Amino acid sequence: DAGITQSPRYKITETGRQVTLMCHQTWSHSYMFWYRQDLGHGLRLIYYSAAADITDKGEVPDGYVVSRSKTENFPLTLESATRSQTSVYFCASNPRTPSYNEQFFGPGTRLTVL
Amino acid sequence: GQQVMQIPQYQHVQEGEDFTTYCNSSTTLSNIQWYKQRPGGHPVFLIQLVKSGEVKKQKRLTFQFGEAKKNSSLHITATQTTDVGTYFCAGPADRGSTLGRLYFGRGTQLTVWP
Numbered sequence: 001d002a003g004i005t006q007s008p009r010y011k012i013t014e015t016g017r018q019v020t021l022m023c024h025q026t027w028s029h030s031y032m033f034w035y036r037q038d039l040g041h042g043l044r045l046i047y048y049s050a051a052a053d054i055t056d057k058g059e060v061p062d063g064y065v066v067s068r069s070k071t072e073n074f075p076l077t078l079e080s081a082t083r084s085q086t087s088v089y090f091c092a093s094n095p096r097t098p099s100y101n102e103q104f105f106g107p108g109t110r111l112t113v114l
Numbered sequence: 115g116q117q118v119m120q121i122p123q124y125q126h127v128q129e130g131e132d133f134t135t136y137c138n139s140s141t142t143l144s145n146i147q148w149y150k151q152r153p154g155g156h157p158v159f160l161i162q163l164v165k166s167g168e169v170k171k172q173k174r175l176t177f178q179f180g181e182a183k184k185n186s187s188l189h190i191t192a193t194q195t196t197d198v199g200t201y202f203c204a205g206p207a208d209r210g211s212t213l214g215r216l217y218f219g220r221g222t223q224l225t226v227w228p
Contacts, residue, residue, distance in 0.1 A: 031214040040123075042202065042220035043157070050214055058215075090156055096214045101206065102147060102159040103216060 003027070006091050006106040014114050019078045021109050023091030031094040032074040033103065034058075034066065036087040043090070049074055050096075081113045118205050120219025127226055133190040135222035137203035146179055146186045147216065149202040157202060193226045200224070 004025040013019050023032065034046040035058075045058030047066040055066050063085060065077045078085055088110050092103040117140045127133050137146065145164045149157040161170055163179035163186060170177045174197075176189045190197055200223045204216040 033215075040220075043218045045215065048215055092157075094214060094216075101145070102162065103149075103157075103204075105156040105158070108156050 004091060004093055004104050004106040006089075006109050008109060009107065010110050012112045012114065013081050015082060016080050019081050019111065021076045021078075021089055021091075021111070023074045023076070023106060025072055025074075025091075025093045025104075025106075027093065027095065027104075028071055029093035029095045029104070030071070031096045032068065033092040033094070034064070034074070034076045035090045035092065036060065036085075037090060037108075038087050046076065046089075078111075083113050085111065086113045087111060118203060118217045118219045120203055120222060122222055123220060124223050125225070127193050127224070129195060129226050129228050130192050133193050133197070133224055135188050135201050135203075135224075137186045137188075137205075137219050139184045139205050139217075142183050143205040144183075145206060146183075147204045147206075148177060148186075148188055149204065149218075150199050151202065151221070152199040155199075160201075190224075193224070195226050195228060198224060198226050 007022045030051050033048040035043040044060050046064050049055045049068045052068050052071050068074050088108050090108045091106040094103045119138045147162045148160040151157045161177050166183050167181045168179040174191045178187045200221040202218050202221045204218045207215040
């Protein structure tokens with residue numbers, strides 16, 4: 001039971017390059033989320049998805065693009081990476097049932113933009 | 115907009131001392147969740163509180179949900195070095211299109227020195 005996985009775990013890229021962070025969950029949870037975590041800011045929501053083909057912006061969506069063609073995958077793309085996007089990125093999923101609403105987090109991707 | 119405020123941001127205690135973190139919401143919450151993130155790790159769900167005035171215990175951890183369902187606290191009795199990490203509270207969104215989303219506090223980073 002793999003649960004929720006993220007790849008790559010570590011990534012170094014250069015300013016202006018496109019980067020895609022992958023997230024995959026094996027539970028068929030309806031909701032999926034992307035957060036970034038920076039010192040002093042806690043967890044900030046970038047984008048989330050209620051189901052396949054349904055996505056919505058969070059607090060800090062600028063510079064990011066998401067898609068969700070399949071329930072189990074929720075990739076996050078940085079179209080043109082900037083140094084301010086250096087961060088730890090967490091993907092999470094949530095079954096969103098009336099009695100079961102916790103979020104399950106992936107291990108994270110540490111992204112450095114040079 | 116909906117906000118979840120958490121204090122203190124940092125707490126340093128000697129092993130054996132107690133620790134408390136507080137969470138306040140700008141709106142009434144249907145429930146509140148608590149997560150723990152160990153250094154270098156990802157957030158992990160601890161507990162969910164639903165009822166007004168609810169108190170739940172997990173060994174040395176005591177969780178409370180306020181009578182008005184706008185505040186919550188996590189108290190750790192006799193801290194141990196294994197308690198080190200960042201503790202987050204999170205409340206759910208309460209409006210249509212944002213259902214499924216959680217609003218996280220910024221977290222309280224607990225350091226325990228022996």
